Amino acid sequence: MRIAVGFKVTPDFEALRAADWARVAAAADAEGRAQATRYVRRVFGVFDEAALELALRLRDARADDGLPTGLAAFTVGGPDASPFLHTLQALGFDCLRVDPGGGPASAADTAEAAGALDFAPAATAALVAACARQLGADILLLGERGGPGGSGTVPFLAAEALGRPCVTCVTAIEPAGADRLRVSFRADDGPVRALTAPPCVLAVGNAVVSMLRVPTLKERLAVRDVPVTQFTAADLGVDVGVALDRAPAVRSLEPVDRSRAGIVVTGATAAEQARALYEGHLRARLEAL
């Protein structure tokens, strides 16, 4: 069984200040938005990170049953993904990076194309599906959603392009014999567990396992000279320009005002504060539930 995990490297949104968000909102285009967040540290998309760790745990569980599993990881984006790819190499993934722009000779094109993909899930999905084909993936594992657009449609659109079923909001994956998997996921009406078989697309949501393990120094040194395979969109037969032309056009972005009354409740002790809060604001509301 060969599993390919697609991931996205994003700015850590929690590290941006209100002034930064105002700059992002005021930017005229994708390049301007990218500039506004350029100094912020990069992180794995949170659901992508969970997908990567679940893939490792699935490999380990299948190994306990004597079943081989091939792991690959890929991302669509620029060189800022390199440290993440090297970490994944150390953890045992075969790694692939797809440059959505003009290749290594055109860093500006890469940044612009990667930024434009933020709000173009169909274009992203076309590249993701091409990667899955390139890597011969039986299971395509993705985060449920992520990045600036956060549409949640990329797994379904990639599955559509591949002609595969897709299960989203996956919270756990376990082996079930040589060729099947038992997946837990959140359906519209609650949590569900079911059997599925490759080829399929699984999109990881709010999983109990959410953090990627850290490779040892020995593991890092073992792969320090192993290059990451790189392709351009054209190498994979994907015309990003056509897909981008079909994407919804972002006309404006605005900061969201979440302020409320902020009435201050006072009291000399915790008991007094709790009583003032309860009697003055909570008691009637709780009794009405």
Added chain:
Amino acid sequence: MTAAAPLRVVAVLDATGSAAERHGRALGAFLRDGLDAGDIAPGVVTHVFCPPGADPGAASATAPTLDVRLVRVPAHRQDVATAALAALQTGDGADLYVFPSGPSGTELGARLAARTGGSALTGVLSAAVGDGVLTCRRAAYAGYLEEESALSRRPWCLVLDAGWDEARAEPPEEHVVVEAAHLTPEDPGAPPLLEIKPLEAPPTGDLETARFLVVAGRGAGSRRGVERAAAAAARMGAAFAVTRPVVMNAWAAPDRQVGVSGTRAAPAVCVVAGASGAPAFVWGIERAGFIAAVDTDEHAPIAGEADVFVAGDALDVLEELADLVDRHSR
């Protein structure tokens, strides 16, 4: 100059599961309050997917429109439902499809747009038609910003923001139901999922449906502090959640997390203990009817993001509060 043709609008409701009532009311509320479509063709139709043996009246009871087209589809067969939708689009040629929030609506909307050359948008807060373009508002950047986007390629497939699940519109008392029997395949092929079994909700309460929610943040200070907060929440009969820093410190399981990388809750009452109020977290509770926050830092952003704020020790106040709630509920 020729007047634009009236817009043909279709709502899509998956009635193979128990979310149909919630989704039907959400669709109705959006069609009433969220869509500014100008001239809509008479007779907005709801395509309802229901199990093969379902009673037509019961299956269509929560549909938001008078006219219903019933398609028989087994539960969890999105492949069959998508094929039926695509076939209906070939025949009817609707301009706009509206799907409720959630995995089913997202899959159907995305796949229908892909198959028909249309465009899909999720998390839709509102939409308006003008000059042949559909302009929509939705959250972007994990809720930090709000986006306005324009869709031109029809059919427009809109998946609603989960907030519409809270906005209610009563369905018509009666429906005109037409069975689309020709779209139910005699042999739907091998199902993508087997041995489907519902799981029990987490013992700490389902965060999405909780009416009373307590959230502990980094200010809880330790795993022991989080456990104290959880115990206080349990005594008050509240569901218990945490912020991302608590999960990152391994003080609580990730499935307890609210915020952009966790669950988006919509409780009637929410008590936040020891959280600073980062936007990514507040996004997860902003649909709460009432927010009370307790934190030692009176200058923390949460002070202005809550309806009421207590500058004090979060755990001590929470435990005193639990005593009061416990005493008054006996």
